[in-house]
Amino acid sequence: DAGVTQSPTHLIKTRGQQVTLRCSPISGHKSVSWYQQVLGQGPQFIFQYYEKEERGRGNFPDRFSARQFPNYSSELNVNALLLGDSALYLCASSLEVWTGYGEKLFFGSGTQLSVL
Amino acid sequence: DAKTTQPNSMESNEEEPVHLPCNHSTISGTDYIHWYRQLPSQGPEYVIHGLTSNVNNRMASLAIAEDRKSSTLILHRATLRDAAVYYCILFTGNQFYFGTGTSLTVIP
Numbered sequence: 001d002a003g004v005t006q007s008p009t010h011l012i013k014t015r016g017q018q019v020t021l022r023c024s025p026i027s028g029h030k031s032v033s034w035y036q037q038v039l040g041q042g043p044q045f046i047f048q049y050y051e052k053e054e055r056g057r058g059n060f061p062d063r064f065s066a067r068q069f070p071n072y073s074s075e076l077n078v079n080a081l082l083l084g085d086s087a088l089y090l091c092a093s094s095l096e097v098w099t100g101y102g103e104k105l106f107f108g109s110g111t112q113l114s115v116l
Numbered sequence: 117d118a119k120t121t122q123p124n125s126m127e128s129n130e131e132e133p134v135h136l137p138c139n140h141s142t143i144s145g146t147d148y149i150h151w152y153r154q155l156p157s158q159g160p161e162y163v164i165h166g167l168t169s170n171v172n173n174r175m176a177s178l179a180i181a182e183d184r185k186s187s188t189l190i191l192h193r194a195t196l197r198d199a200a201v202y203y204c205i206l207f208t209g210n211q212f213y214f215g216t217g218t219s220l221t222v223i224p
Contacts, residue, residue, distance in 0.1 A: 004159070033212075042203050042214030043160065056210050090159050101148045101167065102207030107159025 002026070004093050004108035012114045013081050021076045021111045025093030031055075031103065032074040034066055035090040037110070043090055049074055050097040078113075086115045119143075120204045120215035127221045128194045136189040136218050138204030143184050147208040151178065151189045153200040154217070160203060163189065194222045 005024045013019050025032050031050040035043035048056035049068035068074045072093075078085055088110040094103035121139045128134040140149065148167050152160035164171055164178045166187075171178040177190040191198055201217040 035214075040216075042205075042217050044214070045211045048210075058211060092159070098207075098210055100146065101165065102150060102212060104162050104165075105152070105160070105212070107161070109157065109159050 004091055004106050006089075006091050006108040006111050008111060009109070010112045010114075012116060014116050015081055015083060017081050017115075018077065018079045019081060019113060021078075021089050021091075021113070023074045023076070023091030023093075023108060025072050025074070025091075026106055029093035029095050029106070030072055031094045031097050032068055032072065033092045033094070033105070034074070034076045035092065036060070037088040037090055039087070046076070048098065055097055081115045083115050086113060088112050118215060119206045119208070119213040122202075122204050122215050122218045124216070125219045125221065127223060128191075129223050130196060131193050134191040134194045134198070134220065136191075136202050136204075136220065137186065138188070138215065139186050140204070140206055141185045143206060144208065145184075147206050149178065149180060149184075149187050150205040150207055150212065151176070151202060152205060152214075153198075153202045155200045163202070165207075194220075196222050196224065198222055 033048040034046040037043040045058040047066045052068045063079045090110045092105040092107045150165040151163040154160045166178045179188045199222045203217045
């Protein structure tokens with residue numbers, strides 16, 4: 001079975017532009033979460049979606065938004081890009097919504113976003 | 117503030133055990149401890165998780181201190197394929213909080 005797929009793999013944008021990143025979860029997985037990984041740091045949680053509803057949000061500005069589609073795929077949108085948005089954006093899928101222990105996450109290889 | 121702290125880097129000889137430490141002094145009673153590792157140009161990969169008791173799986177063991185303020189990931193026999201950045205993570209408040217990770221170098 002295919003793992004988590006993300007597209008595109010690399011993207012270059014300029015300040016002020018908008019970007020859309022895409023993620024397809026593992027077949028049968030209903031939850032998708034998004035992370036930002038700045039070079040040299042660990043991933044930071046942005047959103048979790050389950051059954052098309054937002055179930056969690058990290059400490060990111062409103063310029064960041066996401067949605068999940070009926071086939072459980074997801075998009076992350078970032079508006080009014082800043083230089084500081086340059087990072088690797090990771091998507092992870094899990095079988096169910098996160099419970100008390102946190103579900104096992106399966107990550108994609110990410111989208112490298114460069115903002116010039 | 118970071119919820120977990122780890123050494124930036126560690127080295128190990130191939131086929132020897134590796135103990136990767138993590139401090140999480142602000143952990144609460146219901147927070148789970150997770151470990152993931154990230155190989156170059158890949159997303160993180162699940163290693164192990166636990167709450168209070170020590171945990172074992174085919175990849176590693178997780179030793180959790182009695183007061184739960186620290187834990188140690190144990191790789192029993194390091195191989196070259198274990199060279200990666202290892203993240204100690206707290207699951208709390210319905211979020212995963214990643215640390216800055218320990219870069220493990222395995223020496224042949």
